Amino acid sequence: MSPLSNSYLTDDQLRSMEPYYPLHALVCESCLLVQLEDYGSPEQIFSDYAYFSSYSDTWLKHARQYAQMVTERFSLSSGSKAIEIASNDGYLLRNFVEMRIPVLGIEPARNVAEVAEKAGVPTRVDFFGTALAGRLVSEGHAADLLIGNNVLAHVPALNDFVRGMKIALKPTGVITLEFPHLLRLMEGNQFDTIYHEHFSYFSFLTVEKVLAKHGLVLFDVEELSTHGGSLRIFGRHAQDDSKPVSARVEALRSCERNAGLDKLETYATFAEQVKETKRNLLSLLIEIKRSGSTIAGYGAPAKGNTLLNYCGIGRDFLDYTVDRNPHKQAHFLPGSHIPVLAPEKIRETRPDYVFVLPWNLAGEIMEQLAFIRDWGGRFVVPIPKPEVRS
Numbered sequence: 001m002s003p004l005s006n007s008y009l010t011d012d013q014l015r016s017m018e019p020y021y022p023l024h025a026l027v028c029e030s031c032l033l034v035q036l037e038d039y040g041s042p043e044q045i046f047s048d049y050a051y052f053s054s055y056s057d058t059w060l061k062h063a064r065q066y067a068q069m070v071t072e073r074f075s076l077s078s079g080s081k082a083i084e085i086a087s088n089d090g091y092l093l094r095n096f097v098e099m100r101i102p103v104l105g106i107e108p109a110r111n112v113a114e115v116a117e118k119a120g121v122p123t124r125v126d127f128f129g130t131a132l133a134g135r136l137v138s139e140g141h142a143a144d145l146l147i148g149n150n151v152l153a154h155v156p157a158l159n160d161f162v163r164g165m166k167i168a169l170k171p172t173g174v175i176t177l178e179f180p181h182l183l184r185l186m187e188g189n190q191f192d193t194i195y196h197e198h199f200s201y202f203s204f205l206t207v208e209k210v211l212a213k214h215g216l217v218l219f220d221v222e223e224l225s226t227h228g229g230s231l232r233i234f235g236r237h238a239q240d241d242s243k244p245v246s247a248r249v250e251a252l253r254s255c256e257r258n259a260g261l262d263k264l265e266t267y268a269t270f271a272e273q274v275k276e277t278k279r280n281l282l283s284l285l286i287e288i289k290r291s292g293s294t295i296a297g298y299g300a301p302a303k304g305n306t307l308l309n310y311c312g313i314g315r316d317f318l319d320y321t322v323d324r325n326p327h328k329q330a331h332f333l334p335g336s337h338i339p340v341l342a343p344e345k346i347r348e349t350r351p352d353y354v355f356v357l358p359w360n361l362a363g364e365i366m367e368q369l370a371f372i373r374d375w376g377g378r379f380v381v382p383i384p385k386p387e388v389r390s
Contacts, residue, residue: 002309003334005195005302010330014337023306025194025201027267031209034182034201034267036194038156058364060091062226066149066176067095074174076101076145083136083143083168085128086151090116097121104141106132111327129157133164142170149178150227152207153198162214165235172242175216175235179207183259184229186266189384191274192307193228203261204231204252211235220246228360228383278311281386285317288380293352295380297321298365300328300340304357307382309335318355322346350375359383 001020009018027034076082082096087105089112096103097120105123107113113123126132136142146169155161165175180193182203194201202210208218220234220243231252236243260266288295297304300323308314314336322343323329331340346354346369354369354377356362362381366389372378379389 002195002306005197005305005334007334008300008328008331008340009334009337011332014332018334020335021196023194023196023310027264029264031206032203032262032264032267033158033206033210034203036196036199038199056361056364058361059226062224063092064095066232067092067099070145070174070176071096071099071101074145078102080144081141081170082145082147083141084147084149085165086148086154087116087121087123088112090119090121090123092147092149093121094119104136128164129160130164130167133167136168141168142173143168144170144173146173146175147177148175150180150230152177152179152202153200156199158200158210159213162210162216166214166216166237169237171237172240173236174243176232177207177235178224178226178230178232180227181223181229181231182206183256183261186270187259188228189273189277190228190303191270191277192303192310192383195302195306197302202231203256204233205256205261207231207233208253212238215239217245218249219243221248221252223252226360277383277385281311281382282313284380284386284388285313288353289317294319294349295353295355296346296349296351297338297355297357298343298346298369299323299357299361300325300331300333301358305334305336307357308333308338314338319349319351320345321355321357346372351377353378353380353388355380355382357382362389 002023003018003020025034078100080101082101082103084093085106087093087107093103093105105116105121106128107123108127110125113125116123179202182201215238216235217238218233218235222232224230224232295318297318300321318338320339320341322341322345328340329342356365356379359381366379
């Protein structure tokens with residue numbers, strides 16, 4: 001049972017009932033899509049959102065490199081149109097704006113879209129699907145490049161979403177989608193990336209079936225290091241023969257089959273591995289606290305809230321956590337009720353250990369907080385296995 005991972009609380013809300021929902025990943029016996037039961041509606045989860053992409057330097061660099069690569073590879077110009085679904089605060093599309101390529105962002109969270117508009121990125125506040133895709137095309141907004149970075153997992157009506165991409169894409173246009181790779185999630189024990197805002201978890205084998213059902217062909221794929229291991233897939237209309245299928249497509253298919261992702265029994269072994277990680281993490285934290293040491297958190301990511309609530313970690317272990325995002329500061333984490341403060345708090349209180357909740361950014365964070373070593377401070381990184389780093 002877990003609260004919605006991005007439902008950060010105010011002080012007043014701590015005195016009210018907090019809704020919890022079952023957090024249980026299921027596997028389709030037919031297509032092997034890993035998915036959650038639908039509890040929180042998209043409007044409830046995403047209409048006022050606390051996640052802003054621009055607060056990670058690593059992610060901003062990733063976005064710049066992507067924009068440069070795709071512009072060169074597909075010869076985008078001032079006559080092209082780049083549309084991003086779930087464009088957040090404009091962190092990605094502003095790179096195309098600087099290159100004078102026309103853009104349009106689609107972002108359901110009004111508070112986040114307003115930040116994008118102020119940054120010069122035209123943004124429509126709406127949920128993407130077949131209805132919006134039809135309106136976009138009728139208004140002259142068909143896409144030469146249709147982008148969806150870390151949105152596919154957030155879509156409850158998956159077939160309507162993919163059918164909408166088919167409608168919104170020009171005949172020779174390109175779709176690129178990025179999402180955490182299920183193979184890396186399972187190999188890397190990344191169970192904390194399972195939370196209610198992520199409705200689906202994709203292998204390449206499954207996502208290829210989903211797009212093929214709607215007349216879209218995956219012609220290339222890249223394996224990325226982001227979010228603990230992600231895929232960037234390249235799609236086109238089935239009728240578009242101008243983009244041949246790369247050898248990397250079959251190579252990844254074979255890799256996933258060899259890992260057993262085409263067999264149901266592979267998924268059944270994951271649960272016990274997760275339970276053992278919980279036991280190991282709690283043992284480590286109990287040992288630290290019994291020694292009289294203090295622990296502060298770094299970051300307030302959604303994945304961290306799954307980790308804390310599943311493991312039962314609250315203020316009895318973490319005094320507080322800090323986050324660079326001012327929209328999360330002066331709030332409390334859902335479920336655990338750990339306060340979220342500004343990063344300066346770490347220098348002020350000099351904790352013995354810093355618990356890195358966005359473990360996928362551990363390198364960046366440990367570099368930013370190198371000063372804790374001045375007082376002998378160390379880092380706790382929970383995934384893929386709980387460990388202390390100096």
